[in-house]
Amino acid sequence: MKSLAELQAIKNKVRANVEMREGEASTRIVVGMATCGIAAGARPVLNAFVDEVGKRQLSDVMVTQTGCIGICQYEPVVEVYAPGKEKVTYVKMTPEKAVRVVNDHIVNGNVVTEYTIGAATK
Amino acid sequence: MRELSLNVLDITQNSIKAGATLIGIDILENMDLDRLTIRISDNGCGMSEEQVQKVVNPFYTTRTTRKVGFGVPFFKMAAQMAGGDFSIDSTLHKGTVVTAWFQLSHIDRPPLGDINATLLSLIPFNPAIDFVYNRARDGLSFSLDTREMRQILGPDVPLNAPETVQWLREFLEENEAELTGGSPSGAST
Ligand SMILES: Nc1ncnc2c1ncn2[C@@H]1O[C@H](COP(=O)(O)OP(=O)(O)O)[C@@H](O)[C@H]1O
Ligand code: FES
Ligand SMILES: [Mg+2]
Numbered sequence: 001m002k003s004l005a006e007l008q009a010i011k012n013k014v015r016a017n018v019e020m021r022e023g024e025a026s027t028r029i030v031v032g033m034a035t036c037g038i039a040a041g042a043r044p045v046l047n048a049f050v051d052e053v054g055k056r057q058l059s060d061v062m063v064t065q066t067g068c069i070g071i072c073q074y075e076p077v078v079e080v081y082a083p084g085k086e087k088v089t090y091v092k093m094t095p096e097k098a099v100r101v102v103n104d105h106i107v108n109g110n111v112v113t114e115y116t117i118g119a120a121t122k
Numbered sequence: 123m124r125e126l127s128l129n130v131l132d133i134t135q136n137s138i139k140a141g142a143t144l145i146g147i148d149i150l151e152n153m154d155l156d157r158l159t160i161r162i163s164d165n166g167c168g169m170s171e172e173q174v175q176k177v178v179n180p181f182y183t184t185r186t187t188r189k190v191g192f193g194v195p196f197f198k199m200a201a202q203m204a205g206g207d208f209s210i211d212s213t214l215h216k217g218t219v220v221t222a223w224f225q226l227s228h229i230d231r232p233p234l235g236d237i238n239a240t241l242l243s244l245i246p247f248n249p250a251i252d253f254v255y256n257r258a259r260d261g262l263s264f265s266l267d268t269r270e271m272r273q274i275l276g277p278d279v280p281l282n283a284p285e286t287v288q289w290l291r292e293f294l295e296e297n298e299a300e301l302t303g304g305s306p307s308g309a310s311t
Contacts, residue, residue, distance in 0.1 A: 001300075002293035007274040010289060014279045033243075035193040038132045039123050043236075043243055054284060065247055067139070 026060045027106060029053070032077040034068040040075035041094065048095035049078075052102040061106055074120060080105060089117040125235025126160065126224070129200060132193045133162045133220055134244055140166025140218065144252045145244075149237055151226065151259040157206070158224040158234070165217040174210050197222055204231035238294040245290060246282040257301065264297040266290075 031037070031046045049063045069077045074091035080101070081087055088111050090101060097115050104110045113119055123129050130147065137145045142164035150159040169177065177194050197220070198208040205225030212218040224231045237257075245253050245268060255266040268281055271290075279286065 002289060002296055004270060004274060006289060007271055007286070010283075010285045011275050011279050014283050014285050015276075033131075033135060035132050035191065035196065038128050038135075039196075043128060043131060043239055046243055047239060065243075067135070 026083050027058075027062070028081040029061065029063045029101075029106070030066050030079045030081065031063070032067070032069040032075060032079075033065040036072040037069075037075045037077065042076040044095045045076045045078065045093045045098050048098035049102065052099050053106075056102065056107065058102075058106065071117070074117060077117075090115045091117045091120045123196060123200070124232060126158075126200065126232050127235040127237040127240040129193075129197045129222075130160060130162065130237065131240040131243055133197055134240075136193060136220075137162060137164035137166050137218065138244075138248060138251065140164060140168070142166035142217065142251060144254070146254045146256070147241070148256040149234065149258075150256070151234075153226065153260050156226045158226050158231070159221065160223070161219065161221045163217065163219040168214045168216050168218055169210075169212040170214050174212050178208075178210060194220070200224070200232060204228040238291070238298060241294060242287070242291060246287045249281045257298070259301045262301045264301065266293065 029049050031042055031049065033042050033046070046063065046065065053061050053063055066079075069075075069079070071077060071091070076091075076093040078090045078093050078098070078101070079087055080090070088105070090097070090112070093101075093115070097112075101112055101115065104112050123132070130149075134145060134147065144165045146161070146163040148159065148161040148163075150161075151157075152159075177191070178198060180192065180195055194210070201208040201222040201224055205228040206223040208220075208222045210218065210220050241253075241255060252268045252272070253266070254268070257264055271281060271286070275281070275286065281287075281290075
């Protein structure tokens with residue numbers, strides 16, 4: 001059974017690595033978590049991004065949350081901010097789409113156009 | 123909402139928006155009383171009596187320019203449709219306690235769902251906020267207090283370090299499994 005005491009070992013281990021991680025996150029993945037986003041499935045989308053970013057050890061990518069993005073009908077909505085690039089807004093996201101966004105867009109730099117709001121409003 | 127744990131996530135976001143530094147989440151199931159009680163408490167900015175009335179009954183207020191939120195009314199409706207009830211106790215500048223209870227056996231009670239996914243969507247994303255989680259089910263219980271975690275981790279290791287999050291995940295999963303004996307908690311199916 002997990003115990004608080006194990007945190008002591010984590011503390012010692014992590015402290016040694018802390019300096020390695022201090023670089024600023026360069027890419028931000030922002031998941032809309034207002035009531036409508038949560039109702040539409042934002043939680044599993046958030047967790048899929050966290051898992052995939054963690055699995056690939058993308059230490060310069062940060063997954064965060066925000067409230068109302070103002071486009072309820074397209075929830076779950078995810079925005080990707082990368083330095084020097086225009087914001088990309090993905091709509092009607094699912095955990096599967098999240099995995100593809102990490103692979104194609106975040107890792108390989110190819111925006112998944114078919115999931116973007118531009119494609120949805122066409 | 124399909125799962126009550128999603129309401130918990132939504133209601134707790136209100137506490138975060140209210141500037142809380144300490145948030146309590148209680149999920150208590152009692153078969154004998156046929157009751158599931160969910161309580162979210164915070165030390166955020168609180169609300170006046172009048173504000174509380176507006177928030178709980180958005181349909182009865184005269185239209186204002188401010189957009190009306192539906193998170194609180196959704197939660198209230200869920201409780202009342204499942205043979206339970208709902209209350210908000212709030213004091214301006216002090217904090218807020220939102221309590222909802224449900225008849226466990228009620229056919230219209232949504233399942234609790236993945237409460238650990240909710241906690242893992244809250245705690246690591248708000249490393250400056252402390253959370254106290256109390257979980258009980260028929261005489262068994264466990265709790266988690268991030269202030270205790272912080273005390274051990276010290277100032278250098280944040281609550282959202284990957285190793286800490288992994289520990290948190292396993293802690294919650296193991297304890298929840300112990301409580302529910304392997305059966306999905308609060309499951310209606
Ligand atoms: N814990 C809280 N502390 C302070 N104010 C709150 C709290 N919960 C709700 N409120 C107020 O009630 C409003 C309505 O909440 P809600 O129904 O969840 O809709 P929304 O969050 O979309 O505004 C919030 O915008 C906020 O002003
Ligand atoms: S209320 Fe739906 S996006 Fe804001
Ligand atoms: Mg809300």
